[in-house]
Amino acid sequence: MVYVLVSDDATRAGGVVLQDVDADGRPGVRAAVNPQDLVAAVGARELDRPRWVWDDTAVRYPPLLAAGLRVERCHDLRLCHAILRRSSLCRDAELAAAAVTSWDAPRASAAEVDDIGLFADPRTLAPARDGGDALTELRLQLAAVAGSAAPGRLRLLLAAESTGALIAAEMRHDGMPWRVDVHDALLTSLLGERPAPGTRPSRLEALAEQVRDLLGQPTLNPDAQPDLLRALRSAGLAVTTTRTSEIRSLDHPVTTPLLEYKKLARLLSANGWAWMDAWVHDGRFRPDYVVGGVVSGRWATSGGGALQLPASIRAAVTADAGWRLVVADAAQLEPRVLAAMSGDDAMAAAGRHADLYQAVVDAGIVETRKQAKYAMLGAIYGATTGAGAMLMPQLARAYPRAVGLVEAAARAGERGDVVTTWLGRSSPLPDAGWRSERAAASAEGAGADEVRAARRRGRDWGRFTRNFVVQGTAAEWALCWMAALRRRLRSLDGGPHLVMFLHDEVMVHAPAGVAEEVASAVRESAEEAGRLLFGDTDVEFALDVAIVDSYADAT
Numbered sequence: 392m393v394y395v396l397v398s399d400d401a402t403r404a405g406g407v408v409l410q411d412v413d414a415d416g417r418p419g420v421r422a423a424v425n426p427q428d429l430v431a432a433v434g435a436r437e438l439d440r441p442r443w444v445w446d447d448t449a450v451r452y453p454p455l456l457a458a459g460l461r462v463e464r465c466h467d468l469r470l471c472h473a474i475l476r477r478s479s480l481c482r483d484a485e486l487a488a489a490a491v492t493s494w495d496a497p498r499a500s501a502a503e504v505d506d507i508g509l510f511a512d513p514r515t516l517a518p519a520r521d522g523g524d525a526l527t528e529l530r531l532q533l534a535a536v537a538g539s540a541a542p543g544r545l546r547l548l549l550a551a552e553s554t555g556a557l558i559a560a561e562m563r564h565d566g567m568p569w570r571v572d573v574h575d576a577l578l579t580s581l582l583g584e585r586p587a588p589g590t591r592p593s594r595l596e597a598l599a600e601q602v603r604d605l606l607g608q609p610t611l612n613p614d615a616q617p618d619l620l621r622a623l624r625s626a627g628l629a630v631t632t633t634r635t636s637e638i639r640s641l642d643h644p645v646t647t648p649l650l651e652y653k654k655l656a657r658l659l660s661a662n663g664w665a666w667m668d669a670w671v672h673d674g675r676f677r678p679d680y681v682v683g684g685v686v687s688g689r690w691a692t693s694g695g696g697a698l699q700l701p702a703s704i705r706a707a708v709t710a711d712a713g714w715r716l717v718v719a720d721a722a723q724l725e726p727r728v729l730a731a732m733s734g735d736d737a738m739a740a741a742g743r744h745a746d747l748y749q750a751v752v753d754a755g756i757v758e759t760r761k762q763a764k765y766a767m768l769g770a771i772y773g774a775t776t777g778a779g780a781m782l783m784p785q786l787a788r789a790y791p792r793a794v795g796l797v798e799a800a801a802r803a804g805e806r807g808d809v810v811t812t813w814l815g816r817s818s819p820l821p822d823a824g825w826r827s828e829r830a831a832a833s834a835e836g837a838g839a840d841e842v843r844a845a846r847r848r849g850r851d852w853g854r855f856t857r858n859f860v861v862q863g864t865a866a867e868w869a870l871c872w873m874a875a876l877r878r879r880l881r882s883l884d885g886g887p888h889l890v891m892f893l894h895d896e897v898m899v900h901a902p903a904g905v906a907e908e909v910a911s912a913v914r915e916s917a918e919e920a921g922r923l924l925f926g927d928t929d930v931e932f933a934l935d936v937a938i939v940d941s942y943a944d945a946t
């Protein structure tokens with residue numbers, strides 16, 4: 392493997408150094424590149440299929456994309472640092488024990504990245520790291536992996552995480568196809584015509600007036616939660632919050648219009664006209680994905696809300712003329728990941744069916760598919776009450792290794808220990824308050840209330856670690872799925888490209904002539920991801936794949 396380290400050149404504003412580095416971190420050929428020559432230099436080196444090493448993909452890659460250049464692979468020092476810093480697989484490495492530096496700082500925001508031009512000085516967004524330069528950081532990371540308990544797994548995780556950063560930047564650059572006229576028509580049909588600034592759409596105002604009349608509060612603003620709570624209580628309703636779940640349980644004429652108001656107000660706020668003006672330009676929605684934005688490795692967004700597109704507006708996501716959308720959803724991903732991680736043969740057998748929950752029913756473990764779903768999610772998320780908790784004993788008898796894995800993760804969390812995903816991402820430790828409370832409860836003479844509170848917080852953290860190992864490993868599978876798919880898409884004609892990722896769902900915008908090939912690539916990539924993580928597993932990672940003109944037709 393040839394690494395090409397990209398670092399700032401202190402001798403010329405906006406210039407960079409391209410430094411060859413071998414697999415052990417030893418430097419080779421070094422070239423200082425002027426700003427105007429950077430794209431050509433990177434493009435020429437890309438023919439050798441190197442792994443580009445840079446501090447932050449979110450900063451370095453967008454200017455290259457803007458110039459029409461895409462790279463095949465990279466090593467994102469910031470993202471990899473965060474993984475290795477915490478991973479239990481390399482806890483004895485120098486990197487893990489080092490003092491906190493700016494390598495531990497969060498990434499630059501999308502707004503900051505947008506402000507940097509192709510030939511601007513990257514140091515305005517990526518200042519010199521006080522933990523040393525990029526080459527020193529790369530050496531520390533390579534040493535941490537080489538000396539870890541599972542170098543192969545960590546290398547796969549770092550490669551997948553870094554590729555995820557490339558994909559996130561590419562999806563933002565390419566954008567999701569979006570019909571503003573369709574979006575406007577949907578909003579108008581649901582809310583009424585677009586209102587003047589500072590006023591409500593007609594449908595929303597009519598519902599607000601209805602709520603005021605039914606509660607006898609002519610000046611009530613339903614958006615002011617404290618005022619709404621007081622109004623509900625004044626009407627004799629014993630409520631503690633204005634949450635939808637609590638309002639739904641009320642036996643009062645205001646329930647229906649108030650629930651409708653809340654739903655439409657949420658649509659207006661999250662995906663209304665102002666959102667459309669801010670996030671959709673030139674027929675494309677370009678959100679800001681945050682790779683590894685959740686501690687489990689799941690993605691987040693820092694703008695645009697791409698992970699929460701409601702069904703009511705998905706018709707606006709429409710393929711260009713002559714193009715199609717290929718939408719794929721990994722069915723029941725987390726239970727399948729649990730089956731593969733645990734090596735539970737019985738649960739793996741259920742995972743060979745397209746509908747894992749129905750397979751649990753067919754095996755005679757529970758009576759209905761709904762019960763199977765409650766039981767499985769209860770095992771993963773740590774249900775302590777309700778149907779999930781009641782069905783846990785049946786699930787534990789049927790799938791002892793799978794349930795045993797999550798139970799062990801829960802017990803580790805209750806003790807305050809770290810748990811680790813399949814490839815090596817480790818959970819954070821509980822905060823100092825958690826540990827202090829636990830120590831006080833263990834001390835001689837501790838009161839019963841202290842003991843109960845400490846146990847409750849311990850169980851809460853145990854539910855977090857129980858889910859962490861499964862959700863985090865599912866996130867790793869999804870990264871490998873996308874990375875394998877990206878590689879296949881690059882070989883197809885017409886430029887099909889990823890435009891959306893949502894935990895266990897992807898969307899590809901593809902020329903109509905290669906849509907079927909893309910669908911095959913999606914399935915093949917899921918199979919590859921399973922092999923990369925789990926080897927010759929009996930678990931099948933089933934997909935629901937649709938080729939459609941509109942996202943609304945895929946759901």
